[in-house]
Structure formats: C-alpha cells, structure tokens
Amino acid sequence: xxxxxxxxxxxxxxxxxxxxxxxxxxxxxxxxxxxxxxxxxxxxxxxxxxxxxxxxxxxxxxxxxxxxxxxxxxxxxxxxxxxxxxxxxxxxxxxxxxxxxxxxxxxxxxxxxxxxxx
Amino acid sequence: xxxxxxxxxxxxxxxxxxxxxxxxxxxxxxxxxxxxxxxxxxxxxxxxxxxxxxxxxxxxxxxxxxxxxxxxxxxxxxxxxxxxxxxxxxxxxxxxxxxxxxxxxxxxx
Numbered sequence: 001x002x003x004x005x006x007x008x009x010x011x012x013x014x015x016x017x018x019x020x021x022x023x024x025x026x027x028x029x030x031x032x033x034x035x036x037x038x039x040x041x042x043x044x045x046x047x048x049x050x051x052x053x054x055x056x057x058x059x060x061x062x063x064x065x066x067x068x069x070x071x072x073x074x075x076x077x078x079x080x081x082x083x084x085x086x087x088x089x090x091x092x093x094x095x096x097x098x099x100x101x102x103x104x105x106x107x108x109x110x111x112x113x114x115x116x117x118x
Numbered sequence: 119x120x121x122x123x124x125x126x127x128x129x130x131x132x133x134x135x136x137x138x139x140x141x142x143x144x145x146x147x148x149x150x151x152x153x154x155x156x157x158x159x160x161x162x163x164x165x166x167x168x169x170x171x172x173x174x175x176x177x178x179x180x181x182x183x184x185x186x187x188x189x190x191x192x193x194x195x196x197x198x199x200x201x202x203x204x205x206x207x208x209x210x211x212x213x214x215x216x217x218x219x220x221x222x223x224x225x226x227x
Contacts, residue, residue: 031213033215035217040220041219041220042122042206042208042217042218042219042220043161043206043208043215043217044217045214045215045216048213048214050213055213056212056213056214058214059214091160091161093161104149104166104168105149105151105166105210105213106151106163106166107151107161107163107208107215108163109153109160109161109162110160111159111160112160
C-alpha cells in the first residue's frame with residue numbers, strides 16, 4: 001500500500017487477555033519500528049527490526065511483550081496477560097533501511113492501534 | 119539513556135506572531151527530525167536535519183540544527199490557526215529514535 005497500515009485501529013480488551021497488533025509497512029522498507037504513546041507523551045521506543053530480525057528490542061517493557069516479523073514485511077506485536085497500564089496507542093513506523101546508509105533514516109508512521117485494557 | 123527535552127511544553131500564540139520551539143538532547147547525534155501530530159492522528163514528518171548547521175524551511179516553519187550545542191530549533195513565522203498541533207523532535211542514536219515530550223501549540227485568532 002501507499003503508507004504504513006495498522007490493524008486494528010481500536011482494540012478494547014479485558015485485563016489478562018492476549019492481544020495481537022499488526023503492522024504492514026511501506027513496500028520495500030526494510031526497517032520497522034514499534035512505539036508506544038501514552039496520552040500527552042512522546043512516542044516511546046519498543047523494538048526495531050532490520051529485515052526479519054529484531055535488531056534492538058531493548059524498549060520492550062517486560063516479557064509479556066513480543067514482536068515478530070517472519071518474512072521481513074508484516075510485523076505483529078503480541079502482548080500477553082494484558083494489564084491496565086498497557087493501555088496506549090501503539091505506533092508502527094517503517095524506514096527504507098539502516099540510518100547509516102544513503103537514505104535519511106526518516107520514519108513513516110502508521111495511524112496507530114489504540115489499545116484499551118479494562 | 120539519551121534524553122530529549124523540548125520547551126515550551128505548551129504554547130499559545132496569536133495569529134501573525136513569531137515564536138521558537140527548542141529541542142535539547144543529551145548525546146552526540148548528527149540526525150534530528152521534527153514531526154507534527156494532530157489530535158487523534160499519527161505523526162507527520164516535517165523536517166530531516168542531517169548535519170551540523172542544517173537549516174530547512176517549509177512555509178511558515180523553519181528548523182535548524184546545532185550539533186555542537188545539541189540543540190535544534192523550530193521557528194514559526196506569522197502563525198496561522200492551521201499550525202495548531204503538537205510538535206515533536208526526535209534524535210537518532212544507533213537507529214533508535216528518541217522523541218521529545220512534545221510542544222502543544224495553539225494559535226489563537
């Protein structure tokens with residue numbers, strides 16, 4: 001597609017449930033990022049993929065959070081045993097490649113998935 | 119951990135006035151980005167600054183980067199209502215982008 005696509009746009013779940021959030025990046029972009037944004041805050045880094053591998057997962061808050069990108073395109077962020085504190089907008093962004101390369105490293109964001117844990 | 123601070127956090131300004139938003143960061147980086155976010159929407163890229171002394175302008179907005187001072191500015195000239203939004207700066211450090219706290223701008227007619 002023309003831009004980064006995220007589904008679902010809204011997800012309401014109960015505490016303790018499992019959630020999957022999907023991101024479809026811009027075609028040809030090898031770098032993919034997940035961010036979390038709470039109300040009134042800037043985006044907070046979660047994980048970064050270069051191709052199929054997680055190049056940096058240091059932002060994942062705990063082992064309830066996991067993300068995959070098995071074919072180097074679509075990515076899924078998985079949250080187990082959700083807690084009320086997980087409520088936020090989860091943003092996905094893609095970029096043409098490594099920031100140190102010839103491209104500018106600019107991130108292109110999707111519309112986000114708003115997660116509400118009751 | 120790299121810290122990115124913006125000020126002011128909230129800015130209310132009259133149409134036609136000028137103002138500057140400041141972005142300070144705590145580590146060496148040659149890459150800085152400015153984004154705009156409208157309420158309930160995602161982030162829209164405004165400027166990409168890739169070297170010391172870089173200056174970019176688009177319409178009523180102008181961004182600059184001083185890597186020695188670890189400072190970027192976003193200058194607003196003759197503000198109009200359409201510029202009302204939240205503005206974020208972001209610093210690239212080892213392919214991890216660190217965002218500032220954001221500046222919520224309201225332009226009053």
